[in-house]
Amino acid sequence: MSRTETTVRRERPEENRWLDATVAGLAGGAVFGLYLQFVAGVLPPTGAAGDVGALATDWLVHLLHSLVFALVYAGLVNWSPLAGYADRVLTGTALGAGYGVGLWAVATGVAVAFWALANTVWILPIPTVSLGSLAGHVLFGVVLGGVFAAVRQM
Known part of the structure; x- marks a missing residue:
């Protein structure tokens, strides 16, 4: 008589996907924010260094952006070819890094141009490649993808 083992995987309800993304986005945003503030030194506004109110506002805006981008991530990885990978920590971390x-790329290539136009800079700047910015965004994605997958498995 042969013995067959099966793995039982608990599926979280789909409505929890958004809550899971919220938790993961805030975790990723907090790590990215700490990187921006203490490693890159760009989170406090240049003209208001030492201004606690400005720093708190910057953190709030940063975390709100992180939350929005986490919800977009949850929507993207809900696509059936990616969903199974996003719910496992190792592959979810890799998806998050990507x-x-x-x-x-979007922030550097597109958002900067729109920001310049909105601020009446009529000659679009050539985007500068910042490896520090790339590292911060990858860090955000890694934490987002890893925490999202870990929370999905609870």
Whole structure:
């Protein structure tokens, strides 16, 4: 008589996906924010260094952006070819790293141009490649993807 083992995997309800993304986005945003503040030195605004109110506002805006981008991530990895990978920590971390690179590319190539136009800079700047910014976005994505997968498995 042969013995067959099966793995039982608990599926979390889909409505929890958004809550899981919220937790993961805030975790990723906190790590990215600490990187920006203490490693890159760019989170406090240049003109308001030492201003606690400005720093708190910057953190709030940063965490809100992190939350929005985490919800976008959850929507993207809900696509059936990615869903199984996003719910495992190792592959979820890799997906998150790729998402971080994508965010960085969009932020560098597109968002900066729109920001310049919104601020009446009519000559679009050539985006500068910042490896520090890339590292921060990848860090955000790694934490986002890893925490999202870990929370999904609880």
